[in-house]
Amino acid sequence: MKLLSNLVLLDLVLFAPTCLPAADIVIQNARILTVTKGNLTGSILIRDGKIQEVAEKVLAPPGAQIIDAGGQFVMPGIIDCHSHIAAESINESSISVSSMVGIEDVLDPEEISIYRALAGGVTTANVLHGSANAIGGKCSVIKTRWGKDARGILFDGSKPGIKFALGENPKRRGGSTTPGAVLRYPATRMGVEDVIRQAFTDAKFYQAAWKDHAAKKARGEQVSPPRRDLKLEPLVEVLEGKRLVHAHCYRADEILMLLRVADDFGFKIRTLQHVLEGYKVAREIAAHGAGASTFSDWWAYKVEAYDAIPFNAAIMHKKGVLVSLNSDSAELMRHLNTEAAKTLKYGGLTEDEALAMITINPAKQLMVESRVGSIEAGKDADLVLYDKHPLSNYAKVQKVLIEGEVYFDRDKDVSGRAEIEARRKALNEKQRRQRRPAAPSKPAASRRPV
Amino acid sequence: MNMRRFVPIAMLAAAVLASAEDAAPLFIRNAVIHPVTAGEITGSLLVKDGLIAGIGAKLAAPKGVKVLDAKGAHLYPGMIDSATVMGLTEISSVRETQDASELGDFNPQLRTIVAINPDSEHIPVARANGITSVITIPSGSIIGGQAALIHLDGWTWEDMAVSRSAAMHLIFPVLSGGGGRRGSSIAGPSRASFSETQRRYEEQKRKLGQFFEEARRYQKAKAAKPAGFKTDLKFEAMLPVLDRKLPVMVVASRERAIKDAIVFSEKENIRIVLAQVREPGATLGDLKSKNIPVILPETFALPLEEDDAYDSPFTLPNELFKSGVLFAFGTFDSSFVRNLPYQAANAVAFGLPQQEALKAVTINAARIWGVEDKIGSIEKGKWADFILTDGDPLETRTQIKQMFIRGREVNLENRHTRLYHRYLNRP
Structure with missing residues (x-):
């Protein structure tokens, strides 16, 4: 295969x-x-x-x-602010703070999801680490340049990011009922807050140690540098505004908790991801300045999604939050245009507001709006041609250009x-002819994360 | 104190009021009527005793009827989702709220109808998008039980039932590992060795054949009316299947499973409806010539193989249509039932005529389930199940303005609209 x-x-x-x-x-x-x-x-x-x-x-x-x-x-070109395509694996779930790992190291430019997303009009995607940890791994923004190598699909000049996660997913490993499972802290939403506060307390200390070292060095003192900590370095970047926080969250209480933690440590949450109860605390989200990247209408697949409503995007938008619609799915990613159309139905947004949620708004959230997200002179020629209005369910993508290609x-x-089918047949035939009888079969290694 | 008594009385009063309203005929004028089985008519619709009593461009309102001016709104039949877990699954990750899958391989005696929660929050949410009827299916291992056809309105499951037993549900054994997501029978990469998988597949097929054989023996034994004959609930439930009175909804996705299912249905002389068909391959001709209808899974799906055409799930409905196969759509879900019309529309983007997509969520679904005399189109004598909209119901942006089930207006508010208004107005 x-x-x-x-x-x-x-x-x-x-x-x-x-x-x-x-x-x-x-x-x-x-x-x-x-x-x-x-x-x-x-x-x-x-x-x-x-x-x-x-x-x-x-x-x-x-x-x-x-x-x-x-x-x-x-x-x-459509921008998906939450995706897991093009990555060999996404969850380093053994620890509650996995900020030392990054998607960039496991990008898979041959994954067919890239081509399929492209065929659905997506030209830029935020590829995120999974949600098994309160503080997860580093993220990569890619362009769906199908056919290029791993370096070739990276969105050059995009700002680095990191994944945080609140609620059911990061606490799951703390309450596993599987016999013999090793329990991992945290098991509650209280513990999730504690993990984040502890990590940033450590990061502040680490940051101070390096600042102190730099000051001493500047004074001409002979000092050895502090020991490098690859887990804390990305968190220092967060504190210094050099790395964007994309935080998976569902419930209003945990959203508010994270905003307050960030306020206390003096950093910003760039985007709240999923943020299905964001509509309940839209005012607080807007005041902090966080963006919200949500599903159009997913609900009831778990307890923390039971109060999810399809009006979420519209309410948050009306209350001053910068909102995008994302997929978190290699399938949903193929029709984000009709996901945007749902904001016309649920909450009565205008066509421009609806389209902004899959173009210029996620561009702003990822801080790449000077490059992509609208059709304006000076921006990258990332364009999608549709046979009908893209907010119609009857529209399909005809052509996609990235930077003019x-x-x-x-x-x-x-x-x-037809040619692919002919070659497939020829290969099958060749394999059949070459198959040796009674050859020991080796199970094929799965390419997908499990 | 008296409150406890007062509540039921108030509810009783509301119920009496509702049925009194039902009795009054309703005349809807100035509507663009889309009967689905005929061309569009701009005119009026008369509803009497829960049935459609008249349709016409120049229909006059009889005396004493309640008149509703549709003000040019579009009137379509209520939509039908041909496979859901509506009322059986509330929160899919919480076992306590799941009642679709029982233990054991052969459970034909199980009835989904008795486990449907009429107060499921999913019901009014689906209604708000124009869906008036659904098939609720069990899952289980091989024979999971009986699917029910219900109206999305009623105080109890007895009120809701259109057909308590609409089909027997059978997941045909497949040569692959178990698992799959969102009610899909499509397995992920199998961990078991091929020989183990094959052994399991052969064993399941053998057990299935044996179960049918035992059911036939039971049927014969019962017909002979021997003294002291003991009823067996499982085999008793199989009798309508063996008599071809009850269709079997057979889940079979790929060509091999579909072929197996067709061979099996002919050997056992049973009526089948195929479900979750994804890759029919060369079986399309057989499906047409043998009049086997198909319930398609969601069109918003990934191709089965890495090197399949990117749009293969989108183009499949049109392939079936071009081959003359009768088909309808199912969401195989509860929370996504509301997206049924958009699933149909996606097939239109990739070639299916819009009228055929509309039929697949209305009259063709009714035909497959044998209720085309009651629901699925706007025709005289049928139940008054319809919606009033501001446009094409398959388009996302279209708003459903009003809904009627058996002539009764149904409230379109739901958990989502309530939370919306509450928090939109939060100071």
């Missing part, structure tokens, strides 16, 4: 970069949803991977490649299937 998937990968790589970024590109005859600057029917000029001009009439430079949108819709083209995907 691995052989087959590599074959697909190879094919798609061959199909994907149909245009080189060197040439100018003009997307003509498009209904453009800029998200931040209204809608217009016109053209987009792309140069060196950047949006050069957006206007009703754009003069195509000589030699420019023309993409005729034929009256179809163009919107900014076509990474997904539905026509090419569909027309390439």
Whole structure:
């Protein structure tokens, strides 16, 4: 199967970069949803991977490649602020503070979920560590550049992040009923607060030790440096505003707890993730300045999700919180456009407000809004073409560009299937012919985290 | 003191009031009526005794009826979800709130209808999006029990029942490991060796065949009316299946399981409805020629294999339609029942005609469950199960304005709208 998937990968790589970024590109005859600057029917000029001009009439430079949108819709590439695709593993669950590990070390650029997300219009994703720990691992922001290597899918220049988690998940290992299971602190929401406070108390001490060392060194004293602590270093970065905190949470009480802990230690929570009861403490979230990245309508899959309501995004937005809609799922990630449409239904947001929740708002939450999240001159040419308005359930993605390169083209995907099928058959046939009788079979190693 | 007595009396009064209202005929005028089985009509609808008594562009309101001006709203039949765990599962991670899966491989005598909680918070949430009826299925190991067809309205499960026993639920043995997520029978990578998996599969198939054989012997023995014949509840429950009176809802996702299920149904001479079909492959022709209907799982799903086309779950409904296979949609869930219409719409984005998607959540579901004389379309003589909307009910942005079940207006408020208003207005 691995052989087959590599074959697909190879094919798609061959199909994907149909245009080189060197040439100018003009997307003509498009209904453009800029998200931040209204809608217009016109053209987009792309140069060196950047949006050069957006206007009703754009003069195509000589030699420019023309993409005729034929009256179809163009919107900014979708940004998913909570994903676990493209990672070999996501949960270092043996300890309650796992800030020494990071997703960047386990990125898997060959995972098919990247291509599938791309085919759903996603161009940027925040790949997070899991939620088994009060303080989890470091996160990576990627672009869905299918066909590139691990370094090639990283969103260069994005700010580093870290995952926190509150509630049922981080306390689960403290209350396991499996016989023989080793219990891990914490087992309660009280313990979750304690773990975070203890870690930042340690981090402050560690930070002070380095500051003291630097001061002594500056005075010309001969001192040996403090012992490096890879667990505390990322937390010092949080204290210094160099690393963004993305905190998994559900209930209003724990949300408020985390905001107060952060206030006490003098750092900011960048985003509250899931934040299903965020609507109950929207005022407090807005006052702290945290963003909220939530599901459109998931509920009742666990006790802490029983008060989840599909109006959550709309209430928080109306009360001044910066809100995005995320997937946390390789499947849901494929149709975030219709997830955004749910805010039209539940809470009566406008089309621009709905689209902002999957474009410019998550861009701001990840602090990459100068690069992506809207169709404006100077930004990366990360664009999605839909055959119908993207907030309609009847719309499907036709083309996806990242920095001016076509990474997904539905026509090419569909027309390439016959050849992939033929090669699959040929490989199966070859394998059948080569199969030796009574060869000892070795169970294939699972590629997915379990 | 007297409060304890007062409450039931008040409830009784409300119930009497409701039934008194039912008695008064209702005339809805100025609606864009989408019967589903015929072209759209701009006009009026007359409801009498819970039934549709008339439809027409020039229908006049009889004397003494309650008149409702729809003001140009669209009127569609209430939608039907053909596979749910509605009323059986409240919070999926909490065992105490799960009643879908019993111990044991063969439990045909179990009835989901008696375990449906009429006060489940999921019921009004699903109604708010236009779903009026659902099939509630058990899960279990092989034969899990009897699925029920219910209305999403009623004080008790007896009130709610449309058909207490709509189908026998059978998960056909598959050659793979166990497990799967969200009610899916699709297994993850198996930990067991192939020979162990194969042995288990053969064993389960053998046990299934044997169970049917024993049921037939019971049937014969009972027909002979011997003295002192002792009733066996399991085999008794199998009699309607053996008599082809009750269809068997067979969960079979991939080509091999579907082939197995078809062979089995022919050998046992039983009526089947296939469920959770994901990869029918070459069986499509058989499904058509043998008139085997299909309940599709959620279209918002990942392809089964890494190298399958990215859109294979999205295009499957249209493949079935083009092959002439009768199909409906199921969510196989409780909290996501409200997304049934959007699941159907997703198939439209990938080729299925919109009318066919609409039929798959209305009349075609009714046909599959043998209740097309009662629900699934706006036709004279059918139950007055319908919704008033401001647009296409398959589009997310469309609002469901009003709902009627058997002619009775149903409240669209729910846990979510209550929490919404409470916290929107928090100072």
